[in-house]
Amino acid sequence: MTATSGRVPVGERLPTLEDVARIAGVSRATVSRVINGIRNVDPQLHKMVWDAVDRTGYVPNRLARSLVTRRTGTIALVVSDSESHDDDPFMGRFFADPYFGRVVGGLMSVLRAAGIQLALQIVGTEQQRTRLVGDLRHGQADGVVVLSLPGHDPLPRMLTDAGVPAVMIGRPAEPVPINYVDLANDTGASLAADHLVGRGCQLVGMISGPADVPASSDRIAGFRRSMARHGHAWVPQVTGNFTQESGERAMHELLAAHPTLDGVFVANDLMALGALLALRAAGREVPGDVAVVGFDDSSAAVAANPALTTIRHPLEDMAAEAARLLMTRIDDAAMRVSSVIYEPTLVRRQSA
Amino acid sequence: MTATSGRVPVGERLPTLEDVARIAGVSRATVSRVINGIRNVDPQLHKMVWDAVDRTGYVPNRLARSLVTRRTGTIALVVSDSESHDDDPFMGRFFADPYFGRVVGGLMSVLRAAGIQLALQIVGTEQQRTRLVGDLRHGQADGVVVLSLPGHDPLPRMLTDAGVPAVMIGRPAEPVPINYVDLANDTGASLAADHLVGRGCQLVGMISGPADVPASSDRIAGFRRSMARHGHAWVPQVTGNFTQESGERAMHELLAAHPTLDGVFVANDLMALGALLALRAAGREVPGDVAVVGFDDSSAAVAANPALTTIRHPLEDMAAEAARLLMTRIDDAAMRVSSVIYEPTLVRRQSA
DNA sequence: CACAGGTCGGAGAGCGCTCTCCGACCTGTG
DNA sequence: CACAGGTCGGAGAGCGCTCTCCGACCTGTG
Numbered sequence: 112m113t114a115t116s117g118r119v120p121v122g123e124r125l126p127t128l129e130d131v132a133r134i135a136g137v138s139r140a141t142v143s144r145v146i147n148g149i150r151n152v153d154p155q156l157h158k159m160v161w162d163a164v165d166r167t168g169y170v171p172n173r174l175a176r177s178l179v180t181r182r183t184g185t186i187a188l189v190v191s192d193s194e195s196h197d198d199d200p201f202m203g204r205f206f207a208d209p210y211f212g213r214v215v216g217g218l219m220s221v222l223r224a225a226g227i228q229l230a231l232q233i234v235g236t237e238q239q240r241t242r243l244v245g246d247l248r249h250g251q252a253d254g255v256v257v258l259s260l261p262g263h264d265p266l267p268r269m270l271t272d273a274g275v276p277a278v279m280i281g282r283p284a285e286p287v288p289i290n291y292v293d294l295a296n297d298t299g300a301s302l303a304a305d306h307l308v309g310r311g312c313q314l315v316g317m318i319s320g321p322a323d324v325p326a327s328s329d330r331i332a333g334f335r336r337s338m339a340r341h342g343h344a345w346v347p348q349v350t351g352n353f354t355q356e357s358g359e360r361a362m363h364e365l366l367a368a369h370p371t372l373d374g375v376f377v378a379n380d381l382m383a384l385g386a387l388l389a390l391r392a393a394g395r396e397v398p399g400d401v402a403v404v405g406f407d408d409s410s411a412a413v414a415a416n417p418a419l420t421t422i423r424h425p426l427e428d429m430a431a432e433a434a435r436l437l438m439t440r441i442d443d444a445a446m447r448v449s450s451v452i453y454e455p456t457l458v459r460r461q462s463a
Numbered sequence: 464m465t466a467t468s469g470r471v472p473v474g475e476r477l478p479t480l481e482d483v484a485r486i487a488g489v490s491r492a493t494v495s496r497v498i499n500g501i502r503n504v505d506p507q508l509h510k511m512v513w514d515a516v517d518r519t520g521y522v523p524n525r526l527a528r529s530l531v532t533r534r535t536g537t538i539a540l541v542v543s544d545s546e547s548h549d550d551d552p553f554m555g556r557f558f559a560d561p562y563f564g565r566v567v568g569g570l571m572s573v574l575r576a577a578g579i580q581l582a583l584q585i586v587g588t589e590q591q592r593t594r595l596v597g598d599l600r601h602g603q604a605d606g607v608v609v610l611s612l613p614g615h616d617p618l619p620r621m622l623t624d625a626g627v628p629a630v631m632i633g634r635p636a637e638p639v640p641i642n643y644v645d646l647a648n649d650t651g652a653s654l655a656a657d658h659l660v661g662r663g664c665q666l667v668g669m670i671s672g673p674a675d676v677p678a679s680s681d682r683i684a685g686f687r688r689s690m691a692r693h694g695h696a697w698v699p700q701v702t703g704n705f706t707q708e709s710g711e712r713a714m715h716e717l718l719a720a721h722p723t724l725d726g727v728f729v730a731n732d733l734m735a736l737g738a739l740l741a742l743r744a745a746g747r748e749v750p751g752d753v754a755v756v757g758f759d760d761s762s763a764a765v766a767a768n769p770a771l772t773t774i775r776h777p778l779e780d781m782a783a784e785a786a787r788l789l790m791t792r793i794d795d796a797a798m799r800v801s802s803v804i805y806e807p808t809l810v811r812r813q814s815a
Numbered sequence: 816c817a818c819a820g821g822t823c824g825g826a827g828a829g830c831g832c833t834c835t836c837c838g839a840c841c842t843g844t845g
Numbered sequence: 846c847a848c849a850g851g852t853c854g855g856a857g858a859g860c861g862c863t864c865t866c867c868g869a870c871c872t873g874t875g
Contacts, residue, residue, distance in 0.1 A: 125600060127861055138825045143863060151823070170597030174530050175861035179830050183526070185582065202575075203779060206568030207762065209559050215567075215583065216558030223585050230537065231581040233571060245522030248477060249831095355766065384766045391768075410559060414707060414736045416768040427555060479831055490855045495833060503853070527831035531860050601861095 126167035135163035146171060177250070186222060186437060187252040188215070189243065190233045191259055191266045202233065204354065205260070208381070209409050210426070214280060217430025218256060225438065227253075240266055247275045254437045256280065256430075257289075263323075276440040278433045282325050288448045290440060292433045296326050297333025299422040299455035303376045303404040304337035306420070306457055312374030312402055316347040318361040318386060320378045330378050330406065347372075351382045358382025362389035373401055374463070380405040380412045383419055387462070402463035417461035425453055478519035487515035498523060529602070538574060538789060539604040540567070541595065542585045543611050543618045554585065556706070557612070560733075561761055562778070566632060569782025570608060577790065579605075592618055599627045606789045608632065608782075609641075615675075628796075630789045632782060634677050640800045642792060644785040648678050649685025651774040651807035655728045655756040656689035658772070658809055664726030664754055668699045670713040670738060672730045682730050682758065699724075703734045710734025714741035725753055726815070732757040732764045735771055739814070754815035769813035777805055 128146075132139045137156055145152050145160040152160075163169070177183045190211075192202065205211060215229070222229060230252055234240050247255060247270070254276035257267060267287045270277040279291040307315050317334055320327035331348070338346050349364050351357035358377060362385065365372060377383035383405035387397060395401045397417055405412055405421035412419035432451050440446045480498075484491045489508055496502050497512040504512075515521070529535045542563075544554065557563060567581070574581060582604055586592050599607060599622070606628035609619060619639045622629040631643040659667050669686055672679035683700070690698050701716050703709035710729060714737065717724060729735035735757035739749060747753045749769055757764055757773035764771035784803050792798045 128863095129861080139862080140826080140864080141824060144824085147863085149863095153823075156824085170594070170601065172530075172601045172861050173598055173603055174526060174535070174601065175830090176863075177830095178524075178526050178530060178832090178861080179863045181830085187580075202571065203568050206564040206571070207561050208564065209561060211567070212558040212560065212564045215563070216555050219554065219558070219583070219585060228539075229583040231567065231571070231583060233575050242522070246525055249522065249524045249526065251525055355762065381762075388766075410707070410733075411763070411766060414763055414766060480833095481831075491832080492834080492856080493854060496854085499833085501833095505853075508854085524831050527860090528833075529860095530831080530862090531833045533860090 125172075126169045128169070128171070130167055131160065131163045131169050134167060135159045181250045183250060183253055184226060185228050185230050185252045186218075186434070187230045187232055187243075187247065187255040188218065189255055189257050189266070190231070191240075191257055191264050192233060192235045208353075209411075210407075211258075213426045214258065214430045217427035218434045220427070221431045221434035221438075227438075234266065240269060244269050244273050244275065248273050254278070254441045256433055256437060259283065260324075276437060276444075278437045278440070280430060280433050282450070284323070284325050290436055290449055292429045292436065292451045292453070294326070294424055294429065294453050294455055296329035296455075297336070299406060299424070300330040300333030300376065301337035302422060302455065302457040303406070304334050304341065306404060306459075306463060307374040307376060307402055308338070308341040308343070310374075310398075310402060310463065314347075314369060314372050315343060315374035315376065316349070316365045316369060316372050318358055318365065318375060318377040318382055319348055319350050320353050320382075321350065327378060334376055351378070351385075353379050353382060355381045355385040355388075358385025359389045360385070362386035363393070366390075366393050366395075374403075375401060376404050376406075378406050380407045380409045380415075380419055380421055383421070383462075384411055384415055387415055387417075387419075398461065398463050404457075404463045408458050412458070412460070415462070420460045420463040421458050422455045423458050424455060429453055477524075478521045479524070480521070482519055483512065483515045483521050486519060487511045533602045535602060535605055536578060537580050537582050537604045538570075538786070539582045539584055539595075539599065539607040540570065541607055541609055541618070542583070543592075543609055543616050544585060544587045563610075565778045566610065566782045569779035570786045572779070573783045573786035573790075579790075586618065592621060596621050596625050596627065600625050606630070606793045608785055608789060611635065612676075628789060628792045630785045630792070632785050634802070636675070636677050642788055642801055644781045644788065644803045644805070646678070646776055646781065646805050646807055648681035648807075649688070651758060651776070652682040652685030652728065653689040654774060654807065654809040655758070656686050656693065658756060658811075658815060659726040659728060659754055660690070660693040660695070662726075662750075662754060662815065666699075666721060666724050667695060667726040667728065668701070668717045668721060668724050670710055670717065670727060670729040670734055671700055671702050672705050672734075673702065679730060686728055703730070703737075705731050705734060707733045707737040707740075710737025711741045712737070714738035715745070718742075718745050718747075726755075727753060728756050728758075730758050732759045732761045732767075732771060732773055735773070735814075736763055736767055739767055739769075739771075750813065750815050756809075756815045760810050764810070764812070767814070772812045772815040773810050774807045775810050776807060781805055 128139050128142050132142045142160050144150050145157055234243050257279045259281060267283045267289045271287060271289050277289055279289055282291050282293045283289055319331050322328050335346055347369050349361040351361045377386050383403055386403055390397055390401055397403055405419040408421045408423040412421045480491050480494050484494045494512050497504050497509055586595050609629060609631045619635045619641045623641050629641055631641055634643050634645045635641055671683050674680050687698055699721050701713040703713045729738050735755055738755055742749055742753055749755055757771040760773045760775035764773045
């Protein structure tokens with residue numbers, strides 16, 4: 112024990128369990144037991160160990176621990192992008208969209224309390240997917256949350272085949288026995304249809320997202336079905352890609368083809384913002400001439416002028432639920448494959 | 464060798480280097496050398512090893528490798544929030560803001576190509592900080608990118624003291640020998656001042672962010688200095704907290720105190736959106752009665768009505784540079800502490 | 816008092832890799 | 846032919862932990 116600080120230096124390297132054991136005068140096993148609170152340990156030894164920990168400034172090496180316990184305290188968030196390649200500008204757009212941040216925020220609200228960290232990985236190529244699954248089987252992470260992007264994606268099936276605990280946010284494009292959390296997108300679209308018809312719209316169009324995204328196709332199906340029930344057999348539709356520019360372009364197109372349009376359902380708020388721009392440019396009043404309903408209830412909805420009537424998407428809650436579901440699955444390998452579906456609500460503002 | 468697939472199963476567990484060595488008929492060391500491409504290996508052995516790898520489906524265990532190489536292929540992104548606690552709703556707002564996503568996108572654009580994953584961690588309490596630094600000293604991650612939030616934050620100093628490779632996005636609040644990437648916030652504010660004075664504004668106000676955020680105080684200082692040079696000794700100022708609502712409130716306040724105000728510089732686009740709302744509510748035309756300049760050039764700037772004249776902030780580029788800087792530092796422990804400052808530009812739209 | 820049954824600390828193997836060191840062999844030069 | 850110098854594969858230690866197994870000791874009961 113030095114007079115200066117009581118610190119016991121152990122050379123250049125960091126103190127290990129071995130060092131603590133030597134200083135406390137006990138075995139490595141005992142130190143491990145005290146640190147991890149496993150089994151009763153004599154109160155006197157207990158104190159001697161903690162004293163030695165304080166004097167050395169010992170911090171367990173998580174890597175070494177994980178190697179034997181097969182638990183890492185890490186969950187992987189994988190953005191699976193089966194169609195793009197490295198340096199695809201698409202990823203930039205994806206991250207700038209609040210969608211990504213809201214998902215991360217929801218996941219972290221649960222994981223943070225549990226002391227679990229989130230490891231972000233983007234996989235695009237076949238090789239990256241194979242490597243990811245290999246790493247996960249080795250326990251590189253305890254489980255994985257998958258954010259699926261447009262297109263056919265083999266990753267969900269690969270994960271379930273490998274027996275890796277996994278949860279998707281948004282249902283898989285094709286049937287795969289994987290856990291997921293989703294929004295009742297069709298119900299949300301129905302709410303929009305009800306609202307537009309309810310305010311007396313006669314010719315209602317739709318600006319949709321890409322048809323190969325499940326959330327998008329569900330919104331299309333739900334909207335058309337509901338409109339048909341209200342007697343509107345024909346719903347003109349233009350497809351965008353969820354960006355503001357594509358919404359603006361789509362609105363112009365819709366307006367050119369159907370000048371008497373008096374209502375439009377836009378599959379996300381960002382495109383709705385673009386639609387608003389196009390309507391203003393075309394000299395149409397919103398909602399006077401054309402009523403607009405968005406989807407997501409993002410911060411853009413409030414910022415818009417007029418403020419957007421939209422469908423609320425409790426994304427943070429969904430992500431938090433995904434985290435809880437995954438943690439349950441990690442602790443119980445026999446958990447049956449389950450899904451949790453959230454109900455959307457209509458938020459009425461000025462645009463419709 | 465089985466007739467079915469040529470796969471050699473090795474029981475329940477995953478194949479290890481040992482299994483590959485046995486099947487290839489060489490030593491573990493040789494397999495390791497072939498897999499990692501270290502030293503020349505006899506072409507014949509080389510082939511036998513790769514054949515064995517294919518037959519077993521071997522994937523190296525990254526954890527075990529990291530334990531000895533002291534390299535993990537992971538970089539930590541830490542959001543240091545010295546003032547909040549777990550479950551603070553503030554974090555929700557933080558993640559929903561495009562700022563977070565743009566930083567992640569910029570980092571990943573560089574890290575993805577290098578096959579490095581990003582591990583997200585939020586630290587709030589003293590204990591969490593200590594544990595993080597301990598884990599990092601053990602090589603839990605090869606380096607760390609720090610996103611600092613309002614307030615005095617001890618983390619940067621703790622990291623440099625521990626010798627952990629680190630880069631901040633945005634300068635530290637107080638002098639610390641840490642690498643960082645930043646925007647010339649004062650220059651950006653000057654550009655706004657020049658523009659407002661240049662279009663003939665006589666009474667110009669400012670809506671600022673919290674003074675304890677470096678980016679914010681730099682914008683305040685740059686703006687006041689530049690206005691003074693233009694002969695405007697007095698600049699009324701109200702402080703917001705970067706949210707839209709706070710911008711709206713601040714604008715109302717400014718207008719109440721200075722009804723003849725004809726120009727305003729708002730320290731970020733989100734608050735500028737709020738200011739626009741307040742001006743409309745007060746019956747002022749933008750830019751006719753009051754000219755508005757924002758900051759960030761976020762997607763909200765284009766969506767606003769009128770579209771915002773604002774200061775462009777190349778955040779993705781800055782984050783990408785931070786990643787490069789960090790990777791250089793990881794490979795060269797002797798690298799001198801460095802900073803990279805980006806120059807902002809004025810983007811002229813309708814609001815000023 | 817004898818002995819069954821429980822409690823608790825230590826020894827040592829093991830997780831799956833890398834890396835140093837050594838020795839076998841091979842080549843070229845005087 | 847002798848020997849210096851280089852190349853390359855294998856043995857075995859080591860990274861820093863956990864966990865099983867065993868034996869010492871302690872308690873309580875018939």
